[in-house]
Amino acid sequence: MSSPPLFLVLCSGEHEKLQMAGMMASVAAVSERPVQVFVSMNAIYAFRRDAAADDRYKGGAFSDLMKEKNAPDAVELFHQGKMLGDMKMHPCSMALDITEWSEDDLVEDLFDEPLGLTKFLADAEEGQIVVL
Amino acid sequence: MGERKTVDARGAYCPGPLMELIATLKLVDIGDEIEVLSSDKGSAADIPAWVEKVKHELVSIDELDKHWSIVVRKAK
Numbered sequence: 001m002s003s004p005p006l007f008l009v010l011c012s013g014e015h016e017k018l019q020m021a022g023m024m025a026s027v028a029a030v031s032e033r034p035v036q037v038f039v040s041m042n043a044i045y046a047f048r049r050d051a052a053a054d055d056r057y058k059g060g061a062f063s064d065l066m067k068e069k070n071a072p073d074a075v076e077l078f079h080q081g082k083m084l085g086d087m088k089m090h091p092c093s094m095a096l097d098i099t100e101w102s103e104d105d106l107v108e109d110l111f112d113e114p115l116g117l118t119k120f121l122a123d124a125e126e127g128q129i130v131v132l
Numbered sequence: 133m134g135e136r137k138t139v140d141a142r143g144a145y146c147p148g149p150l151m152e153l154i155a156t157l158k159l160v161d162i163g164d165e166i167e168v169l170s171s172d173k174g175s176a177a178d179i180p181a182w183v184e185k186v187k188h189e190l191v192s193i194d195e196l197d198k199h200w201s202i203v204v205r206k207a208k
Contacts, residue, residue: 030151
């Protein structure tokens, strides 16, 4: 029996939340659990293509520790989930409108097509939603 | 008898060792074995749980000097 899909909504730009989301998404995706990630609000800034490494995540003490100890990079975890498992990443179309970004402003080779919340919620009826 | 590869993931934090194992599994043949060396305590529990979930085979798990050796056989 296949596992129910996992639906992640990313709102926060905090390093700790993005890290946990990247861990959850990548591990679920490689564990034969389909994953869909919807990126909106402050979370979208972490995925800006030209963001400097030090500027990509906003964080506190634990963020500093993760950087110091070379924990896996959060955006790279999403890349791994997508490469090795069944995972889709959608930028929120509203977030792109508000920031006046196009898909070319987002990190390369990670995102699928932009999605509205209504479509994401309709898809998510078949699984669990986690908001971070 | 399959071949054995070693993935040295010592020093990598969760879920790094698991991801390195999976990336390597995609490159080897069914029946081949991969030994993961990990200093991440969670991997000693996480990798066997993942192997059971996706139906590969756990060959062995040994705690060595400050790290674990986890051997997985590709079953599908």
